[in-house]
Amino acid sequence: MTSTPVLERPASPEGRRPRRVRRTTPRSTLTRGAGLGLGIAMLWFSILVLLPLSAVVAAAAEGGWGRYLSVLQNDQTWAAVTLTVSQAVLVTLVNVVVGTVIAWVLVRDRFWGKRALDVVIDVPFALPTIVAGLVLLSLYGPNSPLGLHWAFTPNAVTLALAFVTLPFIVRTVQPVLEELETDVEEAAASLGAKRSTIFRRIILPSLVPAITAGAALSFARAISEYGSLVLLSGNKPYETEVVSVRVLTFIENGNTASAAALASVMLAIALVVIVLLDVLQRRVSRRG
Amino acid sequence: MSIEVSGLTKKFGDFVALDDVSVSLPTGQLTALLGPSGGGKSTLLRIIAGLDTADSGTVSIEGVDATGLPAQKRNVGFVFQHYAVFKHMTVAKNVAFGLEIRKRPKAEIAHRVEELLELVHLSQFSHRLPSQLSGGQRQRMALARALAVEPSVLLLDEPFGALDAKVRKELRDWLRRLHDEVHVTTVFVTHDQEEALEVADEIVVINEGRVEQVGSPDQLYDEPANDFVMGFLGEVTTLGGVVLRPHDIEVALQPGLAGAVRGTVTRVLRVGFEVRVTVRTGDGDPTAVSAQASPETTVVLTRTHARQLGLDAGTQVWLTPASGATTVSSMAPAGRRAAVTSGV
Ligand SMILES: Nc1ncnc2c1ncn2[C@@H]1O[C@H](COP(=O)(O)OP(=O)(O)OP(=O)(O)O)[C@@H](O)[C@H]1O
Ligand SMILES: [Mg+2]
Numbered sequence: 001m002t003s004t005p006v007l008e009r010p011a012s013p014e015g016r017r018p019r020r021v022r023r024t025t026p027r028s029t030l031t032r033g034a035g036l037g038l039g040i041a042m043l044w045f046s047i048l049v050l051l052p053l054s055a056v057v058a059a060a061a062e063g064g065w066g067r068y069l070s071v072l073q074n075d076q077t078w079a080a081v082t083l084t085v086s087q088a089v090l091v092t093l094v095n096v097v098v099g100t101v102i103a104w105v106l107v108r109d110r111f112w113g114k115r116a117l118d119v120v121i122d123v124p125f126a127l128p129t130i131v132a133g134l135v136l137l138s139l140y141g142p143n144s145p146l147g148l149h150w151a152f153t154p155n156a157v158t159l160a161l162a163f164v165t166l167p168f169i170v171r172t173v174q175p176v177l178e179e180l181e182t183d184v185e186e187a188a189a190s191l192g193a194k195r196s197t198i199f200r201r202i203i204l205p206s207l208v209p210a211i212t213a214g215a216a217l218s219f220a221r222a223i224s225e226y227g228s229l230v231l232l233s234g235n236k237p238y239e240t241e242v243v244s245v246r247v248l249t250f251i252e253n254g255n256t257a258s259a260a261a262l263a264s265v266m267l268a269i270a271l272v273v274i275v276l277l278d279v280l281q282r283r284v285s286r287r288g
Numbered sequence: 289m290s291i292e293v294s295g296l297t298k299k300f301g302d303f304v305a306l307d308d309v310s311v312s313l314p315t316g317q318l319t320a321l322l323g324p325s326g327g328g329k330s331t332l333l334r335i336i337a338g339l340d341t342a343d344s345g346t347v348s349i350e351g352v353d354a355t356g357l358p359a360q361k362r363n364v365g366f367v368f369q370h371y372a373v374f375k376h377m378t379v380a381k382n383v384a385f386g387l388e389i390r391k392r393p394k395a396e397i398a399h400r401v402e403e404l405l406e407l408v409h410l411s412q413f414s415h416r417l418p419s420q421l422s423g424g425q426r427q428r429m430a431l432a433r434a435l436a437v438e439p440s441v442l443l444l445d446e447p448f449g450a451l452d453a454k455v456r457k458e459l460r461d462w463l464r465r466l467h468d469e470v471h472v473t474t475v476f477v478t479h480d481q482e483e484a485l486e487v488a489d490e491i492v493v494i495n496e497g498r499v500e501q502v503g504s505p506d507q508l509y510d511e512p513a514n515d516f517v518m519g520f521l522g523e524v525t526t527l528g529g530v531v532l533r534p535h536d537i538e539v540a541l542q543p544g545l546a547g548a549v550r551g552t553v554t555r556v557l558r559v560g561f562e563v564r565v566t567v568r569t570g571d572g573d574p575t576a577v578s579a580q581a582s583p584e585t586t587v588v589l590t591r592t593h594a595r596q597l598g599l600d601a602g603t604q605v606w607l608t609p610a611s612g613a614t615t616v617s618s619m620a621p622a623g624r625r626a627a628v629t630s631g632v
Contacts, residue, residue: 186339187372187430189359191386191437201385205376285376 053267059260071261079238080246081262083157085269087242088222091161095218096211099169106170107177121171124164129227136160137231152234157242160228165221169214176210177203205285212281216274223266290315290441290473291336296345298331298497305331306342307497313441313475313490315350318467320488321477324520328497329477333443336475338362350440365434365472367444371426373418379429380405380414386437404432407466424455435470444476448483460487481521485509493517515616525586526618527569527607534564534588536613539597540606548606551585553599563594567605 030038060067071077105111106118124132136159140150150156180203188198226244233240243266250259291313298306305328313319321329334340336347338359346355354362374382380401387397405411408428410421418426427447434442447463448456464487467474478484484491485505493500493508493516501513512518515531525534528549540548551569558564565587585607589597599605609615 181370181372183368183370183372184374186359187366187368187433188374188385190337190339190362190364190366191433192360192363192389193385194360197389202374 056260056267057264059257060264063257063261067257067261068265071258072265076237076241077246077262080241080243081265083154083241084223084243084266087154087157087161088219091158091165091222092215092219094162095165095169096215099166099214099218100173100207100211102170103173103177106174121167125167129164129225130231132163133160133228133231136163136228140232151232152236152240154240156232156234157229157240160232161222161225164225164228165218168218168221169211172210172214172217173207176207180206208281208285212277216277219273219277220270223270289313290350291475292346292348293332293336294346296332296335296342296347298328298335298340298342304497306335309345309494309497309499311492311499311502313473313492315473316471317489318464318474318476318487319490319492320484321475321492321494322481322484322520323479323494323500325479327479327494329479329494330445332494333366333445333475333477336441337364337366337443339366363437363440365437365439365442367427367430367434367442367447369446369449371418371423371430371450373426373430375418378415378417379410379421382418382429383432383436385433390437400436404436407435407470408432423451424459427451427459431466435472439472442472442474444474446477446479449478456483463487485521493520495520510614512614512616515618518614518616523586523588526583527585527609529618530609530615531618532609532613532615534586536610536615537585537587538608538610539565539587539589539599540608541597541604543606545606545608548608549585550604550606553601553603553605554584555601556594556599558591561591563589563591563599565589565594565599567607569607 072081102121106114106121127135136156137151139146140148140156140159142149142151144150150159185198185202188202193201224244225242226248229235229242230245233242233245235241235245243262247259247262250256250262289312293312294310296306296309297304309328309332321332323329331340335342336349338354338357338361342355346353348354349362349364374385377385383401383404384397387400392400401414402411405414408431410425410429410432413421413425413429418429421429431444431447444463448459451459460483463476476488485508488505490502490504491508492502495516501508501517503511508517509521512521515524518524518531523534524531525537526532527537528547538545543550549569551567553565554568555566556563557566567585567587569583569585587607589599597603597605
């Protein structure tokens with residue numbers, strides 16, 4: 001097995017077929033039907049997303065850079081931004097791990113109550129967020145049956161965000177895991193790879209696109225969460241007040257321009273995170 | 289003996305996939321596991337590789353008892369029907385995988401990968417992703433990946449099953465030549481008897497979870513152990529209670545030989561250079577519905593011979609098995625008989 005015997009070339013497909021002449025890249029591959037589809041998609045996207053977003057950015061930009069600076073230099077606002085972003089990052093990281101584990105368990109393991117768990121995962125989606133806040137308040141509030149008085153502390157923010165963002169990664173990873181072919185893992189095993197190596201080098205790279213997609217959704221939802229937080233966090237300035245609550249305060253005080261400025265800052269943060277996740281995904285899923 | 293399997297039994301629920309299978313596969317040979325779909329070939333191969341566990345019985349590889357060993361420790365190369373490529377890795381990375389697991393030095397890995405890609409004629413594709421390869425190329429890559437770790441045995445589960453007929457034939461010939469060069473003990477599963485007869489040194493015929501016969505292609509073809517093996521390796525017909533090949537029947541226009549079976553030609557069909565003649569034997573009433581009442585025998589003749597005899601529908605003929613014909617008694621249980629007809 002150590003020698004390199006030279007064999008006759010098989011008349012393999014690539015041997016017979018002359019290398020395809022490289023065509024110049026066509027300017028567009030759209031057929032008429034696809035063009036129509038793209039048109040509808042763009043129109044819909046513009047009306048629903050681009051237009052309102054540009055309106056916010058335009059409103060914020062009216063005040064010029066000065067407005068942004070004054071909004072961000074406000075300590076209370078800055079505290080809300082850092083709290084929101086750090087909590088969103090934290091729960092997203094937790095979800096990446098826990099969500100993947102739950103998806104794994106739901107797909108690969110067999111146990112009693114699996115179907116029930118599969119349904120229950122969606123409850124945070126199904127529940128109106130204010131109800132979610134109420135549920136959490138009864139558990140962790142002043143009359144906590146668990147003895148955990150987490151309401152009105154930063155822990156409450158983590159808890160509420162983790163609750164409402166749980167399903168994202170589970171639901172994006174689960175179908176991908178279901179579609180993975182087990183013979184690929186068996187091939188790796190017969191080549192000598194341990195379970196942990198198979199997971200890290202074979203399974204994980206296939207899951208990374210789904211995990212990052214779920215993470216983007218989870219992060220986006222976390223920085224915009226309002227309903228489940230208003231009751232639970234107590235909205236204490238500098239401590240538990242999140243951006244969405246801060247924006248509402250600006251609006252209630254008639255300070256729409258500041259609200260718009262803060263909104264466009266969050267928009268920028270969301271964009272940066274989504275782009276970062278995309279870059280990360282391309283890196284990791286290519287490495288193996 | 290490189291692989292010794294003894295008393296393997298495997299059940300899926302109530303279904304017996306392998307029923308007390310024992311077989312020894314010699315070192316350095318190319319062995320085919322041949323049998324109809326659902327016969328248990330893949331199950332046997334997967335148990336040898338450690339990808340499945342048997343309910344009872346033992347497997348030993350190169351003299352080492354491997355029954356309790358996990359797949360990782362068996363040093364077995366496995367090639368899957370649907371390639372099982374690591375789709376996020378380049379061709380070179382795929383091939384290098386087993387060596388990286390074994391923590392070989394980088395330079396050695398690079399050298400070995402280059403060697404193997406040369407061997408499977410994929411050198412110019414080393415930086416491609418598997419999705420940019422044809423099916424045949426993917427399977428050759430999978431083969432290189434399995435060979436990279438210098439396995440003591442190479443197991444292939446219908447390696448060319450997903451390819452079109454022409455590529456399959458090319459790769460089959462190529463596998464034979466590859467084996468002649470590298471001499472690793474190889475077992476491949478197929479349900480194509482032509483593939484097995486053409487490529488293998490030794491054939492193990494498996495049906496309904498049991499080994500029907502083990503032997504060289506010639507042995508199997510010339511001395512089939514039973515009517516199942518006979519039927520699975522080529523076309524068969526029955527004449528007077530024996531199963532034999534349609535071209536092993538002598539046709540006479542007079543009752544010359546003792547034991548000749550009288551019959552009436554019902555159909556003459558010309559296929560290329562041969563003529564297939566259907567003869568109703570016995571004194572069956574032509575209007576009888578049951579096949580038993582008027583058994584039919586198929587005879588294959590050369591066109592010249594048929595013309596000499598002047599065979600036509602209605603001609604009276606006397607049939608005898610040719611001298612030296614391979615025959616097997618057709619007195620087998622009904623279930624097995626059904627398997628014969630489906631195997632043809
Ligand atoms: N995981 C499983 N669960 C239940 N039954 C199984 C399982 N794997 C195989 N079987 C059954 O065991 C029998 C043998 O299967 P096996 O895959 O070994 O057949 P095979 O000879 O490889 O057939 P083919 O040529 O179609 O691949 C089949 O009847 C199949 O239905
Ligand atoms: Mg099979």
